[in-house]
Amino acid sequence: MNPTGPSATADLSAAELDAADPLAGFRDEFELPDGTYLIGNSLGALPRGARRSLQAELDRWATLGGEAHFDGPLGWKDYHGLLTGPLADLTGTHEDEVVAMNSLTTNLHLLLVSFYRPTPQRHKVLIEDHAFPSDHFAVESQVRLRGYDPATSLVTVAPRDGEETLRTEDLLAAIAEHGGELALVLLPGVQYYTGQVLPMAEITAAGHAVGAAVGFDLAHAVGNVELSLHDWHVDFAVGCSYKYLNGGPGGVGLAYVHRDHVADPGLPKLHGWWGTDPTTRFDLETRFDAIPTVESWQLSNAPILPMATLRASLEIFQRAGGIGPLRHKTELQVAYLDRRLDEVLGGRVENLAPKALAERGCQFALRVAGGDGRRVFEDLQAARVWCDWRHPDAIRAAPVPLYNSFADLDRLVEVLDGSIR
């Protein structure tokens, strides 16, 4: 048996699918909480290797102290570079375009400084209505900081009445409508509530066609869906590492800037010592000599301990063959869970995610008919089926291909079936 596409799962059981899953062994590389862990969309599971990787840095701290900064190719002053190759693979970028640094929201502010350059004619930012609050706050505060008013400079696009997800045609129409006044389009790669994957290439082309810069928040996209940021000509993007990348709580963020911009001296930028030429950095002169890559956006010496845990996790992604095989399994898991929800629960829950596979990552957003969602969520908690509750009425559940089995999905369906009357 060799299921090759979603339709091939049509009548296979979870046991058959798990037996045929080439990635099944990776589950053992993680320490999973007791029960059924389906919230890798919120906090990815602990890779076993993270303990060793972290311990290695604690040991170097103990034995070398500050000298560990200069301890060969693994030296802490260059440590962030160890993450760059694997992150470039996962984001579809070149190594001069992506770096692990700071946190998502910090990186968003840093890149808004560079890519949101409002003028009286062109000052608007297009975001989604009810964007993730941190993104909304960041944009709103940047608009004010530049002397503009969010009431007139923020353009928001919402799903149509009675619909849950954004229509591409509505996004493109809004971009065209505000065209000459639009400085920036900032959207999620994958929407955090519904799991909708936005057509990043198409949105980027539309933004560029009206002269706007285009950036994406990849919090729910990186490690979940295939990305080709460079080829799509996305100007900039930010992400976090503690969701699908399993980097650990509060883990280091990601920043991407397209090669067309990384060495542009005309871009406004906030500077710190980690952005200046590493060969002269430790001379401690006060002349800023920008690294000709995205690393010039770095501010501070890197947080080695969360980078050590992330490094262990990225190593698993590489051994799994990168995002391609993971995405393949996601398509099988999504098709399987769709089928089981339909067969067992038909009509008692609705998935808010789009129907089309191309518009979905691994996350489900389940709404219980009759507004009983919160109680059902509590039943799931009591049964140790770990999902998360998102106001106002979604139970998010994300089968993560590195560590969730098809049997996990049966368990979810079983508890839902027992709980929803």
Ligand SMILES: *Cc1c(COP(=O)(O)O)cnc(C)c1O
């Ligand atoms: C998780 C998430 C964040 C989190 O931001 P941090 O700066 O890492 O706390 C931001 N935006 C979106 C869309 C998210 O899903």
